[in-house]
Each structure stands twice: as structure tokens, then as C-alpha cells.
Amino acid sequence: MTKALVLFSGGQDSTTCLAWALARFDHVETIGFDYGQRHRIELDQRAKIREKIVALRPGWVARLGEDHLIDLAVLGQISATAMTRDVEIVMQENGLPNTFVPGRNLVFLTFAAAVAYRRGLTHIVGGMCETDFSGYPDCRDATIKAMQTALNLGMEKDFVLETPLMWLDKAQTWALAAELGGEPLVDLILEDTHTCYLGERGVRHEWGYGCGRCPACTLRAQGWAKYRAAAAA
Numbered sequence: 001m002t003k004a005l006v007l008f009s010g011g012q013d014s015t016t017c018l019a020w021a022l023a024r025f026d027h028v029e030t031i032g033f034d035y036g037q038r039h040r041i042e043l044d045q046r047a048k049i050r051e052k053i054v055a056l057r058p059g060w061v062a063r064l065g066e067d068h069l070i071d072l073a074v075l076g077q078i079s080a081t082a083m084t085r086d087v088e089i090v091m092q093e094n095g096l097p098n099t100f101v102p103g104r105n106l107v108f109l110t111f112a113a114a115v116a117y118r119r120g121l122t123h124i125v126g127g128m129c130e131t132d133f134s135g136y137p138d139c140r141d142a143t144i145k146a147m148q149t150a151l152n153l154g155m156e157k158d159f160v161l162e163t164p165l166m167w168l169d170k171a172q173t174w175a176l177a178a179e180l181g182g183e184p185l186v187d188l189i190l191e192d193t194h195t196c197y198l199g200e201r202g203v204r205h206e207w208g209y210g211c212g213r214c215p216a217c218t219l220r221a222q223g224w225a226k227y228r229a230a231a232a233a
């Protein structure tokens with residue numbers, strides 16, 4: 001029996017990862033983190049998406065297990081970024097947008113591994129991607145590989161860190177969703193996942209809800225346009 005834990009934020013990427021895991025593992029649990037994000041919309045969407053996604057394929061409902069929501073308020077307290085403070089999103093001198101929360105994925109993976117250890121889960125699945133991304137260094141493949149080594153040494157385990165989106169661009173991530181769950185999964189991602197940094201859900205664009213201007217919305221909109229163009233060709 002294969003068992004996985006999916007880092008599930010309620011966004012486009014982690015929802016695609018959840019479908020990927022449900023298609024592959026016998027038992028799948030999810031984990032989310034509340035770190036004082038400036039909006040809680042993503043977290044609110046999680047339960048809704050979990051409920052709807054299992055209806056897409058026979059067998060998925062039996063595979064989906066517990067959800068773990070971890071309070072990491074301390075991460076928001078110690079970091080001054082546009083993700084956790086009400087400040088404008090700008091590009092910084094180091095080439096990273098100020099939405100970068102230093103160490104975030106390292107902390108997430110460490111807590112995920114601690115939960116996986118307790119729950120007997122062997123695979124940890126995350127939506128990190130270094131193809132179309134904002135340049136976050138903790139999304140790089142080398143970072144994830146180093147984390148896997150550190151966690152396995154430090155916990156005396158053989159966890160496998162899976163990043164199915166690592167080498168996909170955003171258009172390919174949409175295509176992967178279509179492959180895993182057909183048009184119904186694409187529709188679910190459009191309607192219910194939340195990516196926008198500002199937490200806007202007022203306007204429904206053809207690529208989903210969001211402000212349409214922040215880096216996350218820009219990536220999502222560009223990926224959708226490219227995916228649709230490829231599908232039409």
C-alpha cells in the first residue's frame with residue numbers, strides 16, 4: 001500500500017498535485033499551513049476542493065484520507081513580506097518579489113515530514129516548480145533534493161519528495177490537469193482554486209478569479225492563454 005502526503009494550499013498547482021497523487025497512490029492525505037497570510041481565501045477553498053475532486057474519478061473518494069491544517073503563525077510573525085503584511089508587491093534589489101517568504105518551503109517540508117513520520121506516509125508531494133516561477137530559490141529542484149537528503153538523515157527515514165510540476169510551465173500544468181481529471185478537473189481548478197496574492201475573488205476572468213495584476217495572477221493568466229492556444233491548434 002503506497003501512501004502520500006500532499007502539500008495542499010488550495011491553489012492551482014497544489015490542486016493539480018492532489019489529483020496527480022490520487023491517480024497514483026493508494027492512500028493520500030493533505031496538509032496545509034496557516035502562517036498569517038494576508039488573506040485566508042486559499043485556505044477556505046481547501047475543504048471545498050477536497051470534497052469536489054474525489055467525485056471526478058471512481059476510487060478517488062476511497063483514497064483520500066485526513067486533512068492536516070498546521071498553525072504556523074510564527075512564520076508570519078518573523079517575516080516582513082507582502083504575503084504576510086499589507087504592503088505593495090514590488091520587485092526587490094535581489095531580483096525577487098517581496099512576496100518571497102524566506103525559508104517557507106523548507107519549514108513546510110520539515111513539518112510535512114514530521115506529520116508523514118507520525119502517519120506512516122512515505123511520499124511527500126509538493127507543487128514546487130522552477131520553470132514558470134517568480135524565482136523563489138526554495139522552489140528549485142536542487143533545494144528540494146537537498147531537503148530530501150536532510151530530512152531522511154535527520155529523521156532516519158526514506159521519504160521521497162515528489163515534485164510533479166518541477167519541469168512543467170503553467171500551460172503544461174493545465175494540460176496535466178486535463179489529463180488527470182478531464183475537463184471537470186480543469187473547471188474545478190478554474191472555479192475553486194485560488195492563486196491571487198491579494199485574495200481578490202470579485203471578477204471571474206477566463207482563467208479564474210483574481211486581481212489580474214499580481215505576479216501570481218499574471219503567471220496563471222499567461223499559462224491559461226498558452227494552454228488554450230495549444231488546445232485549439
Ligand code: ZN
Pocket residue numbers: 195196197198199200210211212213214215216217218
Ligand atoms: Zn492577483
